[in-house]
Amino acid sequence: MAKPMDRLETMPVSRRSRATRNAFRAWSLVVFAFLYVPIAFLVLFSFEDSRTPGLPFTGFTLDWYTSLPENSQLIGAVANSIVIAIIVAAVATLVGTMAAFPLVRGGIRWPNAARVAFTMPIMLPGILIGVGLVVFLAGTLDIQLSQLTVIAGHLVLTMPFVILIVAARLQGFDRRLEWAAADLGAGPATVIRRIVLPLIAPAILAAALISITLSIDEFVVTFFTVGSQLTLPIYIYTQIKFGVTPEVNAVATLVMVGTILALGLITLVATRGRRAGRAVVRRVRGGR
Amino acid sequence: MPDDLPAIELVHATKRYGDTVALDDVSMRIAPGEFYCLLGPSGCGKTTTLNLIGGFVPLTSGELRIEGQQVNDLPPHKRNVNTVFQNYALFPHMSVARNVAFGLEMDGVKGPEVERRVDEYLELVGLLALKDRLPQQLSGGQQQRVALARALVKRPAVLLLDEPLGALDLKLRKQMQVELARIHRQVRTTFVFVTHDQGEALSMATRIAVMDAGRIAQEGTPQEIYYQPADRFVADFIGESNFVAGRPSQGTDGPVLELASGERVALPAATASLATGEEATVMVRPECVDVGLEPPPGPGWAVIRGRAIGVSFLGDLTRVTVVTAAGEVVASRPHAERSRAAALGSLLDEEVSVWWSTAESIVIRQG
Ligand SMILES: Nc1ncnc2c1ncn2[C@@H]1O[C@H](COP(=O)(O)OP(=O)(O)OP(=O)(O)O)[C@@H](O)[C@H]1O
């Protein structure tokens, strides 16, 4: 086990650079406040008693949370979002993982150009993708906008992330492990199943979780491709048109908590996944 | 399997990577049960040779036979050959026991038989106690032994080892050399062992192929390679050598080598047929060379005069460097008793003679 690195003694500093340092420190606090104070108020107001959120705080209530399940429109939107996210994550992970292999392993022409082309949608503005999809799907192919078109739009967004994450993992993969497996009598399919997939599993899992998060949060592309259905971000948007309500604050707070949990899980999977996985395996084995 | 069938046979094997010729028309026959060493400097094609035999890269031309069967196009998982990779290539997500069991599972060996053989081979490499550890919880030497057990447990016809001791410190290395030799005697599998450490090759191999730039410079037993190097490259690469160049001619007591200074150095009688007048080089190992103020009297000695310019005390022996008309000659003398070290030490900056028995002279090709 790695020992935590000893904290390095800081170099001696002049009075002036100490002052500069303190100024930067203060500035970073301002930036943090700018980032998080609005969110803090969002969470705070989701517990606000009054129907019109605002200072001063009049009283604490959980009503906005407890009444959420009775809002059938909201529940429908959440269900829609979850179904879409799961399908998007499954397809993006599967296709993206398969696409990552030739990108890293060669066997295609111009791999670098291909990589840029595959990951370009990350850089493109969402509104461009949204308009493009509407023009293509509804305008050209004459397809009715529905959950399916939303899924198509989200795939455009999430697939590049899957490819990037899995390709990065494959890049560092020691091919000699595959040689060794083949050497010991494993055919190509067995090598993938027993050696490659288990070793890149943390990356695949992280990619799937990121896809889910991206899909649930996505507003712009969804807005263009959704038709008459509602997803969670679209629902929140429609509500907010009539002024911010405490229900929206509560929903937004829940979404935020969910996202933080998912991100935590991703980090855990990506950094500790293998170790944690092994610990579980050991425990299971030991228990037998 | 009849014993005269070679375990591995390369016939005019060539491997090119684009413009680089990694292996250039190499032929070799390795008999069953041999401990065959591929020895050579970096980039000479050792790993390429193993990768060809293992089936990880295809031959450009020529033929590869394993136990008499032509296997040029057989994928690795169908070859009766197993490899210990230079970096061990243990599966990091599997325990030691699972690593070793992997090959057996691929062969369709079932349950208790797998466990039994895994235990047997972990016992052989002395790691039974660590069978539930993961590879990264092992030291380098232990990982190496797991890699060995993993390959051996399949009882392959041939075991390929690519510098398996390269990453180990000297002590562990010596220990593993002994262990490998023991395992080889015990399992009687053909070993093809890659190294660029000549000491390792000399001490373990039954036969050595010295490689140079994609070709085999010489093939032979360790003693043949050491005492009868085919050319200057081999002589230089294996051990330390003194080279004395001159023109052969006929002296009063037999053939001699005439140096540029006019000095005449006796040659072995068997070399009388050397073309006179043409440049020739004689090689002699430093440990065969003696040094002193006066040479021993009588025939049978090759003698050159010179000046001792360096004396280094190395504990068990002293190396004396002498500048002669034929260039520097190094004498490496063991001290049977401690006064001998002092005597050799006193030679520094003296006019001395170096001499050796003419039987130790080897006439070699330039190369
Ligand atoms: N995949 C490859 N592509 C191109 N050239 C290669 C490749 N593999 C090896 N070579 C070249 O082939 C030659 C032989 O390489 P090889 O790996 O067999 O050397 P080696 O004898 O094992 O050296 P070392 O002792 O450094 O491991 C080298 O010149 C090397 O650059």
Ligand SMILES: [Mg+2]
């Ligand atoms: Mg090599």
